[in-house]
Amino acid sequence: MEGLRYRPAVFLDRDGVLTEEKGYITRTSDLAIYPYARRCVARIREMGYLAVVVSNQAAVGMGLLPEKTLREMNEKLRRDTGVDAVYYCPHHPKAALAAYRLDCSCRKPAVGLFRRAAADFQIDLSGSYMIGDRASDILAGKRLGVKTVLLESGYGMERLEFDITPDYHAQDLREACGLIAGILQERGLVWEK
Numbered sequence: 292m293e294g295l296r297y298r299p300a301v302f303l304d305r306d307g308v309l310t311e312e313k314g315y316i317t318r319t320s321d322l323a324i325y326p327y328a329r330r331c332v333a334r335i336r337e338m339g340y341l342a343v344v345v346s347n348q349a350a351v352g353m354g355l356l357p358e359k360t361l362r363e364m365n366e367k368l369r370r371d372t373g374v375d376a377v378y379y380c381p382h383h384p385k386a387a388l389a390a391y392r393l394d395c396s397c398r399k400p401a402v403g404l405f406r407r408a409a410a411d412f413q414i415d416l417s418g419s420y421m422i423g424d425r426a427s428d429i430l431a432g433k434r435l436g437v438k439t440v441l442l443e444s445g446y447g448m449e450r451l452e453f454d455i456t457p458d459y460h461a462q463d464l465r466e467a468c469g470l471i472a473g474i475l476q477e478r479g480l481v482w483e484k
């Protein structure tokens with residue numbers, strides 16, 4: 292279609308990637324954004340990628356976090372980090388609240404949310420990345436066909452829930468961004484100051 296310009300994205304898990312992993316976070320004031328998150332997101336966007344958060348938030352289905360509060364949290368995340376969009380899955384197959392109890396197609400490692408984001412933003416998946424701290428993040432990325440980066444922050448130092456090999460490893464989001472910048476430079480696609 293004429294006029295449509297496809298852009299690659301860096302998909303980001305939330306907890307353990309942009310914010311401290313603290314288990315279920317149920318109050319906006321408990322959201323602890325890493326001090327480097329904003330700078331990293333700016334760098335991702337400067338390199339020409341969209342920054343899109345894809346997060347499993349089963350706390351909603353468990354009845355611990357009203358969806359309204361989660362939306363406030365997402366707004367704060369957007370404001371404080373500069374990400375382009377935040378997508379979340381509130382479901383869980385064993386959710387306490389019946390309305391959220393389903394085997395959905397959006398809970399990672401399923402790729403429903405990524406597909407929705409790709410359609411909403413005309414994302415070029417072939418040049419995109421997924422950065423996460425858990426096996427389910429990496430599997431989702433692989434199913435989607437994007438390059439995957441497993442971080443050591445968050446749950447990243449713990450044993451993976453299942454065996455899967457990411458394309459890259461990085462200590463945290465800062466190192467992951469450096470890695471992506473390096474790949475771009477290698478291909479002669481960007482010249483950083």
Ligand SMILES: [Mg+2]
Pocket residue numbers: 304305306307308312423424425445446
């Ligand atoms: Mg995580």
Ligand SMILES: [Zn+2]
Pocket residue numbers: 380381382383395396397398
């Ligand atoms: Zn879902």
